[in-house]
Amino acid sequence: MSRVFQGLRALLASAASSSSAAAAAAKFSSSSVSTATAAKSAKSKAAQKTPKKPIASKPKTEKPATPRTTTRPSGIFKLTPVSPALARFLGAPEASRSDAVKQLWSYIKSQNLQNPANKKEIFL
Template sequence: MSSSTAAMVFRGCRALLSSARFTASTASSVKAAVQGPSKVSKAAAAAATSAVEKPKARTKSPASSSPRKTPERPSGILKVTPVSPALAKFLNSPEASRTEAVKKIWSYIKLHDLQNPTNKREIFCDEKLKSIFDGKDKVGFLEIGKLLSPHFAKSA
């Protein structure tokens, strides 16, 4: 592809056509350095080699590598909150995080083989799950999060 064709394709956008590291002056000094030391001054050769070298790796400052002073508190779905009596009875715990509750429900479903074998997205509810899922006989796996929301206390 010639430069005029590239200019037409990119509509003259010089940022796309030029190299990110080299300017015209460094490119000419690199070209001169390649031709040989007899035709180039030592200063131009040094400038050309320094332009070609890779940037040095950054080292971490001692302040950034120290551990945080305050530990992070879990928030959102990881935050442990009080749960409804029905969910507390299912989980055997008065409080839980949303992720922990969903994990325990899925382990219960897998343990008791409550997934529909033909449609794995459907879950057949036994009496224990019906107490959590508003008495429904079948629940879609995407509904679990929605049906669990009323069981968690709203935090102020």
């Protein structure tokens, strides 16, 4: 594993030394030469850029409408038969788990059955 890291260090060292050499060369070169090359590169870049032609938008083809299939509820949204006591409380012989829990919590809050000190507890 150390051989891999040594190889990477060697690669990084060579990249760092080449960039530092380029930086040193740029530091000691005359400013007139660097500005002249910068001006030439700017002109060549401007010459290379050509104005883009406006692209005519293609008419969109309409896809045939696919009929939407209704998926049956599953998991906590699936209607399931409930116990007789819960059916009397909910007023329906079937209910989804989420609806049953919502109705239970609305009853608990309306009757103020929650312990204010510990909201996880419910008074009976």
